[in-house]
Amino acid sequence: MGFAGWFGISLTAASVTAPTIILTLAVADSVHILSTMFQKIREGKNKIEAIIESLRVNLQPVFLTSITTAIGFLTMNFSDAPPFRDLGNIVATGVIAAFLFSVLFLPAIIAVLPIKIKFRKGKEVCKSCDRIANLVINHHNLVFLGTLIIGFILSLGIFRIDLNDQFVKYFSKQYDIRKASDFIEENLTGLDVIEYSLDSKEEGGISNPDYLKKVEKFTNWYKEQASVVHVSSITDIMKRLNKNMNGKFKIPKKRELAAQYLLLYEMSLPYGLDLNNQLNVDKSASRMVVTLKDVTSKDLRAIDEKARQWLKKNTPDLFTYGSGLSIIWANISERNINSMLVGAFWALILISAIMIFALKNFKLGLISLIPNLSPACIAFGIWGIFVGKVGLGLSVIVSLTLGIVVDDTVHFLSKYLRARRELEMNTEDAIRYSFHTVGSAMWITTIALVSGFSVFAFSGYHMNSDMGIMTAITISLALAMDFLLLPTILIKIEEKKNETIKINSNSNYDANYSAS
Known part of the structure; x- marks a missing residue:
């Protein structure tokens, strides 16, 4: 907000939501750092060693999630509505500040202040994540097809969406x-x-x-x-x-x-x-x-x-x-959707490049975007089925949520690749490791994000309340995609890879047999 003041950014009905959004997003970085630290302390490490290990494990994914979230909000500058541009710039600045505080101030204050960690045999959330992991792995074909079919059916609701709004009706009757x-x-x-x-x-x-x-x-x-x-x-x-x-x-x-x-x-x-x-x-x-x-x-x-x-x-x-204000308002939501589609495209390009560079795997970087794009499609489908009307407030949802929903995917894949590369686990065990180490943190951050954005549902200005509800739905669906679709995609990739290796081996065997 200080940044907004120094640069003369006015607070409007849209940009005034920035503090709540920043506060909600800032929690996510802290949760992952604290979750790993507590886990290491329970394993027997002292506090300083746990902090160092937590930063070693989480610094890259937390940095990536902050960058992708900032990119998502910065693409709101493609909007034709200045209040949304202001909102995007304020939140992007706040997200970067939250990252710096999370990796610099938070570890320092934890190292200084005394903390008590209760040693327990196992957390219920971790046990639930382990059960989900086993369920997804054991029935990956059914989960994969079921998720795709349900997601596709719900996404069809997009065709019921009516691009329409009425400025005065955005205000609650109490005003x-x-x-x-x-x-x-x-x-x-x-x-x-x-x-x-x-x-x-x-x-x-x-x-x-x-x-x-x-x-x-x-x-x-x-x-x-x-x-x-x-x-x-x-x-x-x-x-x-x-x-x-x-x-x-x-x-x-x-x-x-x-x-x-x-x-x-x-x-x-x-x-x-x-x-x-x-x-x-x-x-x-x-x-x-x-x-x-x-x-x-x-x-x-x-x-x-x-x-x-x-x-x-x-x-x-x-x-x-x-001409006139009414004509401007009537066309701005339609134009804003077209502009934000361009913004979402560039966000997708940049986030894809970052994911590929960070994961050091071109195929995995691209495929990982499937569970990140599908939540917005399904959310709009659900909105089309139950509400039907989409106005200016919802035209920024894809860009707004794309950078946020990538966060859980980044953390899940970073733990998955760590298990594969450092711990030399197979695909199934690496997925179990990801669920066990980061599953509870993903639950907590999702609950925090959904709760934070759900607060906007109480707003008397329906543009903000609709945006909050839709964002909360999208983030909830993103967790479901990361828990159900992403692991099954990883298993499918490994199965395809093994089939290719097997075919090549058989071809080499046949060639050698013929030569002999």
Whole structure:
């Protein structure tokens, strides 16, 4: 937060969630370091030796998880919404700071302060992890297929997602802004406005009867549309002036007459009032304002597109694009999703490169991304089945969660590779070793992360509450993927490798037999 203050980053409804997110993520690094340290003390090492061993084992995975998490949040800079960019930058800075505190300050303070460790025969969480490991290993084919099938079926819910939101509805009914907005729409007028600048292409052209008739046609078309409560254009003033002067409520037939009416009207206005809010200075273009009631961003995009098609077909010389805050808001969620997909792509590239470099195994680095991408797909599928609507708040979920869910995979694989390379275990025993050494820490960090993000569910601002709930679901699914899918993938890789070796051995045997 100090970083945000020094760099002039404003706190908004989105970026104000940064402290809670940083606090939640900071717990994860500490848990892994402390978990290993306690384990080593129970094995008989003294406190200093346990701290050194814990840092030796966890420094690389903790560094990698911090970097991948920071990358995930930094890709939020691809967002078209500045508050999400601010959130990403603040959290990324906080994650790096949390890493430094975890590997520098935490070990130092533990070394100084007295701690008591109760020696127990076995922790229940570790026993549960061991049972899960044996279950997954003994039934790896069933677990592999079952996880893929269930994940695929749930992911199909993505096709039920409706990209739609309504800004005012993001606020809970307990807030005054929501109460006032609902009252206005129920009793007065609409809150959403689309504005058009209709250009006549000539100076003083707004007095041209042909131009005014085209504007009138466009105005009348809009009045026929559903949810439109009012349309304001220069033709209303012209027809009213014509009625007052000659009793006919219609567009003046002559250009000179229309210009004189307009001049007379402007001269009769009190000092300080004019038509500059409806006309430009050289009177070549007029403003048209459309007020709509109880419409969503999807409705606004649809009617704006419909209006553009009408202009192209009926009055191509007046063609223009709708503008205003409502149009900006209606398009930002859709554009933000496209931008964040680009961000997620770059996050995926960078995280893949880091994983491959850290694991020193190209195939394993790429395959390990499967259990990290699937949680977001399944989470969106579940959201599509039970909720259906996805708005601006959920458009950043993939980038936000990708760096977080990689953490458990990094810790699991680091222990797996350590068992394979240093302890020379086979695949099954290495998986058991990973579950036993890091399984409980993964449980604890997941519970901490899910609890931290679930706090946002109590927010009265639904953009934050939806983001928190979806992130909590994704992180929970990520643990399931790391416990069920990742070990079975490792076993499948080893089986494939053994089959290849066996085939090559048989081929060599046949070749030698033929030669003899």
